[in-house]
Amino acid sequence: MSPRVGLNLEMIIKTAAEMADKEGIETVTLASLARKLNVRSPSLFNHISGLPNLKRELSLYGLKLLYESLAVATEEKEKDEAIIAMANAYLLFSREHPGIYELTLRAHDPNDQEMDQASSRILHLISSILADYHLNDEETIHAIRGFRSILHGYSSLEQKGAFGMPVKLEDSFHLLLEGYISFLRKK
């Protein structure tokens, strides 16, 4: 009675990610997702265990994509050049994937090792770039937190439209980075 349509987890995640990015996270419901996939919503449960689990999958997917973007952008680069490349890649990611970007920051189950690992890969990438500045352990912690704050703060506010007219947006971001870098160097 029901022809198999060949649904799988990857299709589900990619379709949901596209919805989250183009139409907003809140529009991603199992009902709307099932409609887009030409399937009845209970069928999704053969591949995911529910909406919270789908969100977790999206978050994980986003972390992996973000890591790839950052890694590619910073390949073969070091110091200021690496910092700027990473910052640009980060901002670009948040612009192209506003939905899954926001999902990457959702607090996750502390027992979820896969999520932990995906997050820490990004942290290590940042850490490896900052290593070029020869900071001690404590300074490195502060530097990572500061860098992430700048990246997330700027991306998040821009994405929410909090900056109003998009005048000289790039300049604002680069000046902020410049300030951060000059402070790094003084350490």
Add this chain to the structure above:
Amino acid sequence: MSPRVGLNLEMIIKTAAEMADKEGIETVTLASLARKLNVRSPSLFNHISGLPNLKRELSLYGLKLLYESLAVATEEKEKDEAIIAMANAYLLFSREHPGIYELTLRAHDPNDQEMDQASSRILHLISSILADYHLNDEETIHAIRGFRSILHGYSSLEQKGAFGMPVKLEDSFHLLLEGYISFLRKK
């Protein structure tokens, strides 16, 4: 049959705000709110026009509270001292009111003048503090965006638990601010 319980908009907003801060935004539903107020959920519609409208009221309430906190904190202060005072007040607000803090950043209807005004009061407050540094118009725009990015980025990441163990959190924040201030001074 139904004794009037004396519900009003203020009670509704304050109760909802408390739920948002203590139990999370997603737990604020008209059903749960009505239960907490000992009322049936349709009764809420005599005071608000629905859940989206309640969220808007919460956002407005948050913006007003945040403005007050920042204004009080920076009274009679200027330059670095004012910046640090504002930053501390901002971070404190996001810690004490994580729910409504997040709601203050929700994109709002561009025709909603009351929301516009509540947002711009905060912007003007920041602007007035930065005026002490005698920046030109363009530099001021960049400086405001940078300051807001740092404040929001740090607050948001801390609130989401993205910094992991809360080791030397205050230090990280103040170092970041210090970097920002030294950059301001160089302009």
Add this chain to the structure above:
DNA sequence: TCATTATAACTAATGCCATTAGTTTTTCAA
């Protein structure tokens, strides 16, 4: 090849939620 088994789709049903319609009760002002 064919029978068995697992899997992936389905329908039906439940319960929660937001919202609307329509009713009753209370308050308040003329």
Add this chain to the structure above:
DNA sequence: TTGAAAAACTAATGGCATTAGTTATAATGA
């Protein structure tokens, strides 16, 4: 004191996530 406006209510609707139970398809192994 009476009548209108407001604030509560019940009942009903429709959408959603999720579960249970059913059927069809695919995959496996004799």
